[in-house]
Amino acid sequence: MTGRFERALVTGGAGFVGSHLCERLLDDGTEVVAADNFATADTGNIAPLLDHPAFRLLSRDVTLPIAAPSSFDVVFHLASAASPRDYFRLPLETLRAGSYGTENALDIAERDSARFVLASTSEVYGDPREHPQREDYWGHVNPIGPRSVYDEAKRYAEALTAAVRRERSVNTGIARIFNTYGPRMRSDDGRMIPTFLTQALSGEPLTVAGTGQQTRSLCYVEDTVRGLLALAGSDFPGPVNLGNPHELTVLAIAEEILSVTGSSSAIEYIDAAVDDPARRCPDISLARRELGWAPEIDLAQGLPLTVDWYVRKNPLEPLH
Template sequence: MERKRILITGAAGFLGSHLCDRFVQEGFHVIGMDNLLTGSLRNIEHLFPLENFEFYFHDVTKFVHVPGKLDYILHFASPASPIDYLQKPIQTLKVGSLGTHNLLGLAKEKKARILVASTSEVYGDPEVHPQPEEYWGHVNPVGPRGVYDEAKRFMESITMAYHNFHGVETRIVRIFNTYGPRMRLNDGRALPAFMTQALTGQDLTVFGDGSQTRSFCYVSDLVEGIYRLLFSDYHLPMNIGNPDEISLLDFAKEILELTGSKQKIVFKPLPTDDPKQRRPDITKARTILGWEPKVSRREGLRLTLEYFKKHIDELHSPQNT
């Protein structure tokens, strides 16, 4: 039987690489695509010898061509951490707009189903808690985070336009904070920052008073949710995340306990427009997909710490992305 063919953009990134693994394991012919702006070939080099995996070095903001038939597209190309999108604001906006447009055009041409990776950042600094999919958000379009937030909001809009106007089969996942092996150690998000600081003998930096909350989902749970959403009949945005909410101050204390570090917690001013609360309402994922997270935060953090310990020396290497 002929393998189904799937294009995964952002394939060398944290989430993209885990998705490549999953679809290879499920028997798909996987075409990974990445321009390596923030991704690393190390994340997918174990797949290179396989006959059902191929890699294209390409920037999706340029015209995208894939020869042959294509059954599915997963669009996961984008800088995703504050340190990246604050340093690469134009690229972030372009991949969310031009990149999404190019891939929707490819999906239309190939008659492929496309799933695009949106984010909880479409909710901005939310005034509704927890955040259901019907909430429209509270976003500052001209603030420093606007380049990422609005890129994802535009991505959702153009995806719905292609669905409604051209009849393209589309899926939209709104991803909440996700963690696990292959996260970049220096990407600026809370978990990599805390773990790196703890493992290198630095004090842990908490912004504001640490009362702001996040909800952390282990990567294998997220991949399962995305897999189910792709093959569902649901075309409206869907939250995939773990509703187990924790304050960043308590989270920093958890990391200190887990690592056995004796470092202190130091406080710095809260960044502009930093969300005060993050917790997904996953009612739709539970009822429509039969999905909910299975990996506890303690277990997920243990697995992630093992990865960080193995790679901590790379922080001092110039090739640390």
């Protein structure tokens, strides 16, 4: 499906999902320009790509006009802090990435008559009162809470993308990405999977927030990337959920990580996070129907792959 793309711009291309997307595009024969200011990205994510003849890295802040050196036929806008630890640390920068950054990326897509794909998030649903979440649900979001800088930045980005599609006929698509995990997540980014893995592999207690009965659905990064490419290869405007509909409690996820790593770490309960969603699970009927997409890699396959990567990147003393 991606063979039709000759040249792609990926903002946030050095990030966790962005680097996997760049790699997949290159494998499909697409020339790739990645723009990133490395506020939250790890340079190691794209180190293997730097010598690829079809890859170019721009060290740019997307909240400033992007002097893109090429014309593109697809623009993926992924640039944003994505973990609570990062957007709590960079609140204004996160809001600007969703506003100015989205506008700048849309301007390039309009200039080049390119397909535009916005990487939005399940966080637009907030702490949902509808379950599972469908795309026609408007959400339950605290607009001034500590998480709002990310939630509202993405909600604004969606509104801007939809308005530009209506008013300027730009070919846009909106993806709402649910919890994604896999190799290249920073061990210190504060999200559930890297935090639990780091704790388990170092023999520290796994810190479960609240009761641990809040739910999440976990999608392996390769599946998320396939979904983004499926959306890019279509004319569907979205929004469309990209996630795994298999729902698990946070406690069950912690226990699964203990099992896969063979760790003897204890589970320790800590205070619940402010505005932490009680349930989070996508309805992916629309993705199945419009994109022919569904996740293929379940947790039993994806988690060992993630653990293997973490062990290679962060070698520790053997667990006892």
